[in-house]
Amino acid sequence: MSENVAYETLTLSHPFMFGKIAMDKTYCQIILSSLLNEEIHLDDDPIREKFIQIKSESKFIRLDLFAKDTQSQVYNAEMQNLSKNSEKQSELPKRSRYYQSLIDAELLDSGIHYRFLNKSYVIFICTFDPFDEGLYRYTFQNRCDEIPELTLGDECIKIFYNTKGDLTNAPEKTRAFLEYLESQKISNKDMETLNNAVSTGVLNEEWRAEYMIMHIHDMDMMEEGRIDGISQGLYLGEKKNTLTLIQKKIAKSKSLEQIAEELEEDISSLQPLYDLVIKNPEKTVDELLGL
Numbered sequence: 641m642s643e644n645v646a647y648e649t650l651t652l653s654h655p656f657m658f659g660k661i662a663m664d665k666t667y668c669q670i671i672l673s674s675l676l677n678e679e680i681h682l683d684d685d686p687i688r689e690k691f692i693q694i695k696s697e698s699k700f701i702r703l704d705l706f707a708k709d710t711q712s713q714v715y716n717a718e719m720q721n722l723s724k725n726s727e728k729q730s731e732l733p734k735r736s737r738y739y740q741s742l743i744d745a746e747l748l749d750s751g752i753h754y755r756f757l758n759k760s761y762v763i764f765i766c767t768f769d770p771f772d773e774g775l776y777r778y779t780f781q782n783r784c785d786e787i788p789e790l791t792l793g794d795e796c797i798k799i800f801y802n803t804k805g806d807l808t809n810a811p812e813k814t815r816a817f818l819e820y821l822e823s824q825k826i827s828n829k830d831m832e833t834l835n836n837a838v839s840t841g842v843l844n845e846e847w848r849a850e851y852m853i854m855h856i857h858d859m860d861m862m863e864e865g866r867i868d869g870i871s872q873g874l875y876l877g878e879k880k881n882t883l884t885l886i887q888k889k890i891a892k893s894k895s896l897e898q899i900a901e902e903l904e905e906d907i908s909s910l911q912p913l914y915d916l917v918i919k920n921p922e923k924t925v926d927e928l929l930g931l
Contacts, residue, residue: 647848652838653767653803653821656851658719661837662686662705670830672707672715674817675763675801681710706743708758716743717763720770732770736762736780736798744796759795767821769802776805776818846919852912853879879913883925886910886917 650657662668665685672680686707705717716739720732740762747758764770771778778800782792803822807815813830820831841847882903889899896914900907916928 647851648842650838650842650851651821651824652834653719653721653765655719655721657838657841658765659705660841660847661834662717664837667834667837668705668707670834671717671817674813674830675717675765675799676761677811677814680715683708683710683712711759713759713761714743714747715761715763717761717765720764720766720768722768732764732766732800736764736800740796740798757795760797762796762798763801764799765801765803765821767803769804770800771802774806776802776807776810776814778802845915849912849915849919853916879929880925882910883913883917883928886913887925890914890917 645654652658652661662671663686665682668686669680669682672682686705705715707715707717709715718739740760743760743762744757747760769775780798780800782794782796784790784792801818803818805818807818810818813828816827816831819825819827820834824835826832826835882905885903886899889902894902896907896910899914900910903910920928
């Protein structure tokens with residue numbers, strides 16, 4: 641997650657809001673079609689925050705957006721904001737490599753031939769110039785050094801968009817989307833549709849509670865100085881336990897103040913979890929956590 645930002649000020653360029661909006665099939669198709677300048681028709685609803693981890697001891701990834709179209713092409717799109725940590729920017733190329741490898745490993749079930757690997761796009765939408773060359777789009781495919789026009793044909797495409805790049809030669813749809821991300825400029829009906837979705841999103845109290853929970857988690861992990869598979873498991877286990885206790889106490893008509901006192905926790909830290917349970921009385925703990 642990017643730097644701490646008040647929920648009511650979130651725009652589509654924030655990873656959380658981007659992920660929530662892109663969960664909707666219609667909005668996701670607008671986003672992908674605008675970026676790639678071609679009509680994208682998805683096969684099913686996109687998946688937000690898809691976790692992939694091949695081995696328990698390996699580094700997991702959490703995808704902002706994962707989708708598959710009617711031609712079985714897969715898309716991973718990540719919103720990347722400028723960070724105070726310069727390493728986050730410099731590591732983007734290798735992050736794209738790692739993301740692609742894990743996505744391929746998950747797509748190819750045991751015993752399936754390599755030729756059935758889906759054509760895939762790993763997309764980073766950056767609100768800064770990741771390569772300092774001024775372009776609005778940087779596209780990478782594997783090519784032969786000796787014969788540059790010879791591509792490997794592995795159907796693996798990595799694209800980095802730059803909202804601050806020169807949009808002079810950008811297709812109209814792509815320009816409109818990147819301008820909207822950069823300055824909230826609305827220049828076509830698709831951007832108006834996305835803007836309305838964001839306006840509705842900032843009023844969604846369930847999303848607000850989820851955002852607060854995620855921010856607390858990220859702050860905890862930053863303080864510990866590590867985010868890995870083990871810490872993710874500990875975090876989920878702790879939150880599942882707390883949510884379970886809150887559910888039981890709410891069922892006994894306990895107030896937030898009473899619950900905080902009994903659990904020996906600050907009211908402010910329990911408020912997002914309490915609100916989440918109150919607004920979703922029929923959901924299980926796993927459903928509340930999106931598992």
